[in-house]
Amino acid sequence: xxxxxxxxxxxxxxxxxxxxxxxxxxxxxxxxxxxxxxxxxxxxxxxxxxxxxxxxxxxxxxxxxxxxxxxxxxxxxxxxxxxxxxxxxxxxxxxxxxxxxxxxxxxxxxxxxxxxxxxxxxxxxxxxxxxxxxxxxxxxxxxxxxxxxxxxxxxxxxxxxxxxxxxxxxxxxxxxxxxxxxxxxxxxxxxxxxxxxxxxxxxxxxxxxxxxxxxxxxxxxxxxxxxxxxxxxxxxxxxxxxxxxxxxxxxxxxxxxxxxxxxxxxxxxxxxxxxxxxxxxxxxxxxxxxxxxxxxxxxxxxxxxxxxxxxxxxx
Amino acid sequence: xxxxxxxxxxxxxxxxxxxxxxxxxxxxxxxxxxxxxxxxxxxxxxxxxxxxxxxxxxxxxxxxxxxxxxxxxxxxxxxxxxxxxxxxxxxxxxxxxxxxxxxxxxxxxxxxxxxxxxxxxxxxxxxxxxxxxxxxxxxxxxxxxxxxxxxxxxxxxxxxxxxxxxxxxxxxxxxxxxxxxxxxxxxxxxxxxxxxxxxxxxxxxxxxxxxxxxxxxxxxxxxxxxxxxxxxxxxxxxxxxxxxxxxxxxxxxxxxxxxxxxxxxxxxxxxxxxxxxxxxxxxxxxxxxxxxxxxxxxxxxxxxxxxxxxxxxxx
Numbered sequence: 001x002x003x004x005x006x007x008x009x010x011x012x013x014x015x016x017x018x019x020x021x022x023x024x025x026x027x028x029x030x031x032x033x034x035x036x037x038x039x040x041x042x043x044x045x046x047x048x049x050x051x052x053x054x055x056x057x058x059x060x061x062x063x064x065x066x067x068x069x070x071x072x073x074x075x076x077x078x079x080x081x082x083x084x085x086x087x088x089x090x091x092x093x094x095x096x097x098x099x100x101x102x103x104x105x106x107x108x109x110x111x112x113x114x115x116x117x118x119x120x121x122x123x124x125x126x127x128x129x130x131x132x133x134x135x136x137x138x139x140x141x142x143x144x145x146x147x148x149x150x151x152x153x154x155x156x157x158x159x160x161x162x163x164x165x166x167x168x169x170x171x172x173x174x175x176x177x178x179x180x181x182x183x184x185x186x187x188x189x190x191x192x193x194x195x196x197x198x199x200x201x202x203x204x205x206x207x208x209x210x211x212x213x214x215x216x217x218x219x220x221x222x223x224x225x226x227x228x229x230x231x232x233x234x235x236x237x238x239x240x241x242x243x244x245x246x247x248x249x250x251x252x253x254x255x256x257x258x259x260x261x262x263x264x265x266x267x268x269x270x271x272x273x274x275x276x277x278x279x280x281x282x283x284x285x286x287x288x289x290x291x292x293x294x295x296x297x298x299x300x301x302x303x304x305x306x307x308x309x310x311x312x313x314x315x
Numbered sequence: 316x317x318x319x320x321x322x323x324x325x326x327x328x329x330x331x332x333x334x335x336x337x338x339x340x341x342x343x344x345x346x347x348x349x350x351x352x353x354x355x356x357x358x359x360x361x362x363x364x365x366x367x368x369x370x371x372x373x374x375x376x377x378x379x380x381x382x383x384x385x386x387x388x389x390x391x392x393x394x395x396x397x398x399x400x401x402x403x404x405x406x407x408x409x410x411x412x413x414x415x416x417x418x419x420x421x422x423x424x425x426x427x428x429x430x431x432x433x434x435x436x437x438x439x440x441x442x443x444x445x446x447x448x449x450x451x452x453x454x455x456x457x458x459x460x461x462x463x464x465x466x467x468x469x470x471x472x473x474x475x476x477x478x479x480x481x482x483x484x485x486x487x488x489x490x491x492x493x494x495x496x497x498x499x500x501x502x503x504x505x506x507x508x509x510x511x512x513x514x515x516x517x518x519x520x521x522x523x524x525x526x527x528x529x530x531x532x533x534x535x536x537x538x539x540x541x542x543x544x545x546x547x548x549x550x551x552x553x554x555x556x557x558x559x560x561x562x563x564x565x566x567x568x569x570x571x572x573x574x575x576x577x578x579x580x581x582x583x584x585x586x587x588x589x590x591x592x593x594x595x596x597x598x599x600x601x602x603x604x605x606x607x608x609x610x611x612x613x614x615x616x617x618x619x620x621x622x623x624x625x626x627x628x629x630x
Contacts, residue, residue, distance in 0.1 A: 133471060133472055135569075145569075147569065147570070149464060149469065154464065154570070155571075156448060156570055156571025156572065157448055157571050157572055157573035157607065157608065158571060158603070158604075158606065158607065159571070160571040160603055160604050161569065161570050161571040162569070162571075163568045163569075163571070163601070163604060164568055164569055166568045166600075166601045166604070167564070167565045167568045167569065168561070168564055168565070168599045171486050178601075180601040180602075181601065181602065182598075182599060182600070182601055183599075185601075246483070247565075249482070250482045250483070250562075250565045250566075250569070251565075251569050253478045253479055253480075253481045253482045254450075254460075254462065254476065254477070254478075254479055254482065254565070254566050254569055254570065255462070255469070255471055255476050255569065255570070256470075256471025256472050256473060256474070256475040256476040256477075256478070257471065257472055258472035283497075284483045284497060284498075284499075285481075285497070286478070286481045286493075286495040286496065286497055286500075287495075287496065288473070288475055289473075289475050289478060289481070291473065292472065292473065293472065
């Protein structure tokens with residue numbers, strides 16, 4: 001086996017997930033170990049080194065076949081300098097991870113934030129396989145995004161392209177304040193946090209819903225209730241979907257991407273969510289900008305982060 | 316003089332404007348002749364050939380120094396194939412202008428639509444000189460746009476990137492139908508057409524305004540009245556500016572451009588317009604996405620089309 005291999009690292013608060021990908025973005029082997037963020041950034045980077053060496057040793061590949069190592073992390077990164085500026089999850093601040101790992105591993109190192117990396121993973125070998133221009137939404141605790149232009153992550157002026165969770169979409173009278181300090185961001189209504197908030201408000205208001213019986217409502221509870229026909233839950237998911245569709249219409253008029261790829265926990269709501277997103281997108285987008293454009297679920301699930309991190313070496 | 320020169324053609328309904336640019340995007344010579352669209356597309360292309368050969372003959376440059384000819388036209392173009400699909404202004408439909416002109420001139424030919432070409436002109440040697448990523452708005456009869464990514468026009472999936480005039484920004488209760496068939500597009504409130512419509516409505520409603528004395532109100536009348544303190548005119552410009560700022564906040568969250576460049580007739584409204592755009596942009600955009608981002612007037616005026624067309628050869 002003399003082919004090149006690419007190593008992806010998903011650097012999370014609890015676990016570091018490492019994977020080996022081939023040239024086509026197929027994930028061939030994975031390994032997972034504790035992050036141990038409570039020790040120090042140096043210890044965490046030591047763990048990355050250890051897990052990377054270990055997964056290659058355990059695989060049928062030789063160290064010489066490793067082209068490089070890419071890492072994705074939740075937080076702010078300086079992609080050009082290869083520095084993690086701030087990643088509260090793992091207590092990193094201004095850590096020049098690229099320089100340190102290049103020294104220790106003797107390989108090319110790349111780093112980017114988790115939303116961009118997940119977008120690249122989907123674009124490379126997931127729901128965007130075979131196309132060059134797509135926009136990925138990750139609907140989790142917040143709403144993250146990644147813009148893929150000509151097969152590469154588009155960074156923008158200060159590396160903040162793809163902050164689509166902060167498109168202001170909710171009209172003033174209904175808008176609430178977002179974590180970013182602004183009013184009416186998409187994230188306030190279409191993230192798991194936003195959906196749960198709307199459910200809690202409905203229960204507190206005394207709306208008739210099966211959610212009232214649940215002590216601590218989760219996003220999954222709301223999806224399950226909606227699937228069982230609970231009207232309040234359906235209304236909440238429709239509202240999240242409405243603003244997603246509205247934001248996609250704005251993004252389509254700006255970038256005219258071929259596909260919108262939707263991942264993250266909230267995308268698990270399934271057809272109830274996707275049908276309404278597509279309806280609103282069609283309602284607000286001029287016909288030529290809709291033609292041939294698809295809105296589809298992500299495919300790689302949690303692996304998108306590892307695959308996309310490996311993809312940083314190629315794209 | 317042995318330097319390369321680049322020829323730009325602004326193919327309009329009445330006149331064909333031709334210009335010679337150097338490597339830096341400086342416009343060195345211009346020539347203008349009638350389009351004669353009433354004859355045939357072949358006659359129009361014959362005129363382009365004639366004017367291009369004439370301007371080079373009259374200049375201090377040799378034909379061998381001409382790298383190629385770029386053309387911008389209002390309408391739909393297939394950039395890759397070099398075909399003008401539909402340009403009602405000049406009665407062109409499915410005209411393979413690149414193939415025809417390459418045959419006749421023996422030079423590389425490029426074609427793109429007027430909004431993209433104007434954006435490229437501004438990016439190359441106008442208000443975007445020295446930067447690589449910007450978004451241009453052209454506020455004329457409609458609202459056109461062009462997205463410049465890494466110094467090049469970004470086309471998107473079907474060549475429709477930059478249709479920012481069709482971002483839906485006006486809330487349902489105030490939205491009117493756009494020419495594209497959708498409700499609440501930016502173009503309905505921030506184009507010259509939209510501004511004049513709001514003025515006519517105000518006069519018809521009996522609002523107290525100096526515009527009542529004018530028989531056929533133009534956008535310039537509204538700017539002049541606003542500068543003289545007419546409150547209705549100021550309100551109208553503020554409304555146009557509000558939705559421009561709102562659309563820019565959405566574009567910034569998506570693309571994180573370094574600059575927004577605003578050209579076209581409506582941009583002549585000056586500070587009244589720009590101050591409100593900047594205020595709204597600041598209100599709706601998370602601070603990190605605002606940092607270092609400028610919203611400034613275009614610089615090249617009507618020359619942007621010729622310069623950008625020439626720029627198609629380089630970028």
